Structure formats: structure tokens, C-alpha cells
Amino acid sequence: MKKINNEVYFSLFCKWQESGQSKATFAAAAGIPKQTFYYWCKKFETDSVSSTSPSPFSIIPMDHIAASPVARINYPSGICVELFGAVDVATVRELVG
Known part of the structure; x- marks a missing residue:
């Protein structure tokens, strides 16, 4: 059998x-x-699944805020x-906790 490409x-x-058939x-x-x-x-x-499932996070543009973050949390x-x-310290605690 010849090699079949991705497409x-x-x-x-x-x-x-x-x-409607089984894979086999x-x-x-x-x-x-x-x-x-x-x-x-x-x-x-x-x-x-990875390309269609929506992310629970979103990027919020903040043109009016400083370019450098004051805090970064890496999970x-x-x-x-x-x-x-x-x-706000309480917000940081919620994100970390």
C-alpha cells in the first residue's frame, strides 16, 4: 500500500x-x-477538540496601563x-489559592 498523506x-x-460505521x-x-x-x-x-474548545481565559487589551506587569503568576x-x-492582595490570594 502506498503512503497516504494527511489530507x-x-x-x-x-x-x-x-x-455511521465503526472505525474497524x-x-x-x-x-x-x-x-x-x-x-x-x-x-x-x-x-x-483543542482547536474548537473555547478557552476559559481571554486577553483584555489595556492600552492605557503600563507595558510591564507588576505581578506575574505562572501555573x-x-x-x-x-x-x-x-x-489587590485579596485578588492575588484567590488566583494563587
Whole structure:
């Protein structure tokens, strides 16, 4: 079997979603190894979830505030919260706690 590129697998992934068939049945009918099709489905499912799920955070433009933050909180998950202007200690406690 010749090598299939991302676009072709994505097209097959979309056709599978519309087909109502199981992944194994669709892969067999398309002549694709089941494990390969499972891999690509997982990749596309993960990509679509991350790109479509809204972030609970948003960037608020603050043109009138100083360019440098007065406080920065870095969470282990990689999220960074920067505080500009006057910082209320109670707010910082809520963000850290």
C-alpha cells in the first residue's frame, strides 16, 4: 500500500464520521490497516477538540496601563496570569489559592 498523506487521511476521517460505521469496519472497507486508521482518528479528534474548545481565559487589551506587569503568576500547566496597575492582595490570594 502506498503512503497516504494527511489530507487524504483527514478526508477518510470525515467520511468515516458521516458513514455511521465503526472505525474497524470503515478501515477494512477502505483497505486501510485498522491500527493506522485508529491512530489518525485519534490525531484528528484531539486536534479538533483543542482547536474548537473555547478557552476559559481571554486577553483584555489595556492600552492605557503600563507595558510591564507588576505581578506575574505562572501555573504548572503553562498558564500565565499577568497583573497590571494596582494589585489587590485579596485578588492575588484567590488566583494563587
